Amino acid sequence: QREPLHEGACACLSAVVVKRMDAAAKLEHLRSLRVVELLAAAKDVMGASGIDMSEAFAGLAAATSLELLDCWDRLATRGEDAAAETAARALRNSMPLLLHAFASEDLEVSMCTMAFLHAYLGRLRKLQSTPERLALHEDQLQSLLFHLARRSVYPEDFTSFDYTSSSGMIGGLATSAGIGGRDGTGGGDPDDDDAAFVDYRREMSTLFRSVARVHPALASSFVQSTLRSMLESIESSQWSHVEVALWLLYQLGEGLPDGIVREKDGIFEQMMLALLASPAASHPHHAVVMLFFEIVVRYYRFFLQQPAALPDALRAFLDERGIRSRHAGLRSRSCALLLRFVKQTLKAPTMALVEAAAQILEVLSAQPRLSSRSDSNGGGARDSASVHGVGGSGAGGSARKCPRLGEAEQLFLYETCGVLLGSGLASDDCAAAKLEELLSLPIGELQMLSEAGAPSGADATFLEARASEIAHRISV
Structure with a gap:
C-alpha cells in the first residue's frame, strides 16, 4: 500500500x-x-x-x-x-x-x-571432500531442486517451439513463468515475455547442472523419482509436467560426471531403460516426443552398452512418431537427429540399422517426383500433406503414407541411408542393390531436367532458371 x-x-x-x-x-x-x-x-x-x-x-x-x-x-x-x-x-x-x-x-x-x-x-x-558438512545442506538442495523443476514447467497454451537445434528444444523454448500460466505482469509484448523466459530457463538448466555436480546422488534420486512418477501416470498427466521430467533427465546427464552416466547398471542406465519402456515416444504432444529423441541422441552411448534397446529407438525415429510425423517441426528435427544417431551407433551389433536403410529408402521413394510437382523447384516442400508411395521400390512398394519432405529433410535422409549402406553391415550384394535404387531417384530427376525441352515462347529467364536448377541438384 x-x-x-x-x-x-x-x-x-x-x-x-x-x-x-x-x-x-x-x-x-x-x-x-x-x-x-x-x-x-x-x-x-x-x-x-x-x-x-x-x-x-x-x-x-x-x-x-x-x-x-x-x-x-x-x-x-x-x-x-x-x-x-x-x-x-x-x-x-x-x-x-x-x-x-x-x-x-x-x-x-x-x-x-x-x-x-x-x-x-x-x-x-x-x-565435496567433507560429505558430513555437505549433508547439512541437503534439505536446502532438495528444496532448490523442487522449486527449480516447478519453475521450468511450460504453460498449457504454449506453442512457440524452436525445432532448429538442440539448444532450441532443450533450453530455448519461449514461454512465461509458472505452472498455472503466464507470470501475471501484464501489459508487455508477449514476444518480450517469451524472450525473457528463454533466458530464465537457461538459468534453470545451469543451476540444475550445478546441483548435479555438487551432489550427484541427491540430483539423481530427485530426477529418478520425478521421472518415475510422470511415466507411471503419463496418460493422465499434463504434457508440460511430462516434458519437464524428461528435461530434467537430459540436464542430469549434462551435469553428472561422465563415469556415473556410463556406469553399467547405474541409476542413469535405469532411467534410460524406464524411458524406453514407457509410451513417451508416442505421447500426443510433439514437445514430449521431440525431447525423447533429443535424449536418445545425446546419450547414444547407452545404446552401445545396451544394443537390444536400439531397434525400438530406431522404430520411433522411422515411423509416424519421427520422420513420418505429420507435424512439420517434429518431422524436420527427427530427420536431422536420425543422421546423428545412426553415425553414433554404427558400432552396435544389430541388424536393425540395415532394416532402417530400407525404411528410409521407402520414404524417399514415396516423395513426389519432378513430373508430379507444380513447379521445377519442387514447390510445396513445406507442405505436410501426405502422398502415397509410388510402389515397386523401397520396402516392397508399401502403401504406407509418407509426408512430403523438404529438400533439407531429404538430404539428411539420403546421407543417413548412404552411411548405413556404406557401413559394411549389409552384404555387398544387398548394399549395391539398395545403393543403386537410392541413386536412381536423384539421377532420374537430373535426366528429366536435362532432357525436357523448353516450352514454346520460353525466354532467357526460363533457361537460366532451368540451368540453375540443374546446377543446384548436382551440387547437393
Whole structure:
C-alpha cells in the first residue's frame, strides 16, 4: 500500500547489509541487526495479508544471504572454523526465505536470487571432500531442486517451439513463468515475455547442472523419482509436467560426471531403460516426443552398452512418431537427429540399422517426383500433406503414407541411408542393390531436367532458371 516507502526501506537496509568490513565484524554486524529474523517475519506478514513479494524485498533477501555466504567463505579460508560454522548456520536459516523468493511466480522477483544461488552452489562444491558438512545442506538442495523443476514447467497454451537445434528444444523454448500460466505482469509484448523466459530457463538448466555436480546422488534420486512418477501416470498427466521430467533427465546427464552416466547398471542406465519402456515416444504432444529423441541422441552411448534397446529407438525415429510425423517441426528435427544417431551407433551389433536403410529408402521413394510437382523447384516442400508411395521400390512398394519432405529433410535422409549402406553391415550384394535404387531417384530427376525441352515462347529467364536448377541438384 505504501510502495515508495517499502522500496526505500529495502534499499536502506540493503546498504546497511552490504557495508564492507572484516568477515568476523560483518557476521556480528548482521547478527546484531537480526536481519534474517526480521525478513522472515516480514515475509510471514506479507503472506498472511495476501501481499506478493516485491522485487525490492527479494533483492534485500538475496543481498543478506550473499553477505552471509561471503562471511562463511572468508572465515573458513582463514581457518576460523567456529565462526565459519556460525555463518553457515545463519545462511541455512536464511535459505527458506531466499527459496521462497526464487519460487515466486513473478519472473523478476525470482531472477533477483540467481547471483546468490550460483555463488552458493559454487561454495558447496568446496565441501565435496567433507560429505558430513555437505549433508547439512541437503534439505536446502532438495528444496532448490523442487522449486527449480516447478519453475521450468511450460504453460498449457504454449506453442512457440524452436525445432532448429538442440539448444532450441532443450533450453530455448519461449514461454512465461509458472505452472498455472503466464507470470501475471501484464501489459508487455508477449514476444518480450517469451524472450525473457528463454533466458530464465537457461538459468534453470545451469543451476540444475550445478546441483548435479555438487551432489550427484541427491540430483539423481530427485530426477529418478520425478521421472518415475510422470511415466507411471503419463496418460493422465499434463504434457508440460511430462516434458519437464524428461528435461530434467537430459540436464542430469549434462551435469553428472561422465563415469556415473556410463556406469553399467547405474541409476542413469535405469532411467534410460524406464524411458524406453514407457509410451513417451508416442505421447500426443510433439514437445514430449521431440525431447525423447533429443535424449536418445545425446546419450547414444547407452545404446552401445545396451544394443537390444536400439531397434525400438530406431522404430520411433522411422515411423509416424519421427520422420513420418505429420507435424512439420517434429518431422524436420527427427530427420536431422536420425543422421546423428545412426553415425553414433554404427558400432552396435544389430541388424536393425540395415532394416532402417530400407525404411528410409521407402520414404524417399514415396516423395513426389519432378513430373508430379507444380513447379521445377519442387514447390510445396513445406507442405505436410501426405502422398502415397509410388510402389515397386523401397520396402516392397508399401502403401504406407509418407509426408512430403523438404529438400533439407531429404538430404539428411539420403546421407543417413548412404552411411548405413556404406557401413559394411549389409552384404555387398544387398548394399549395391539398395545403393543403386537410392541413386536412381536423384539421377532420374537430373535426366528429366536435362532432357525436357523448353516450352514454346520460353525466354532467357526460363533457361537460366532451368540451368540453375540443374546446377543446384548436382551440387547437393
